[in-house]
Amino acid sequence: MTIEIRRVTVLGTGVLGSQIAFQTAFSGFDVTAYDISAEAIAAARDRFATLTETYSAEVSGAADGKAEKAGAGITLTSDLAAAVRDADLVIEAVPEVLSIKQDTYRALAELAPERTIFATNSSTLLPSDIKDYTGRPDRFLALHFANQVWKFNTAEIMGTDETDPEVYRAVIDFASAIGMVPIEIHKEKAGYVLNSLLVPFLNSAIALSAGGYADPEAVDKTWRIATGAPMGPFQILDVIGLTTPYNILVNGDADSARLAAWLESEYIAKGKLGIATGEGFYRYSS
Known part of the structure; x- marks a missing residue:
């Protein structure tokens, strides 16, 4: 059965999370960006405004209003249940602290549909340290982006020994669809290739x-x-x-x-x- 990814939720709107959300929206996907507070959401709006300017100046095809449309089309929320209710893929970009990530997935496991794929953008942690908290280890893997995704467009993809090969392939296809160059990691390695x-x-x-x-x-x-x-x-x-x-x-x-x-x-x-x-x-x- 083909896995379709159209609705994407990004958890965390910091430097890289906001870039992942914007690039995904710019590539035509339905994007929701989640963060923990009204203050964080306000900061995210500023980041998306800056990214709109950056894309308009630096990215081919963005000067015709495509960047403005991408930024305006991102749904921002501090309600986690609402953020993941209809998500096909959740990309987690919360702080690089294992306990925070584990707590996040514990909550996600209760809130997201069974079909939803979870992907961590963790820079250095192993997905196997997190998978037991996801409630769906077969639909969980790592998807790691480099900073300034519109220029340095690698997407490192690393599963665990429980990741469904069809899920792995679907995420590779998604990475290509948002303009990334998929880098397949054959087995778990803290830091992937880049880090x-x-x-x-x-x-x-x-x-x-x-x-x-x-x-x-x-x-x-x-x-x-x-x-x-x-x-x-x-x-x-x-x-x-x-x-x-x-x-x-x-x-x-x-x-x-x-x-x-x-x-x-x-x-x-x-x-x-x-x-x-x-x-x-x-x-x-x-």
């Missing part, structure tokens, strides 16, 4: 500056000049936002926890969360 390469690189950069060896600007300059890369690791961290790397580090070993403490004291506690707040390791104009 297995990226996270150690970024953590090494943080360790250099946290250890007092070099300032973030010097680390970035070294990387750009020596490799020809367009961005250094701290510039990448500002794009990602500092909350996600902090959550990954704070749940790691003792060395990782020390790096998390440095990020928290020197940047996060001062409201320096990256581009989204106008300042991270660098300052940004509006």
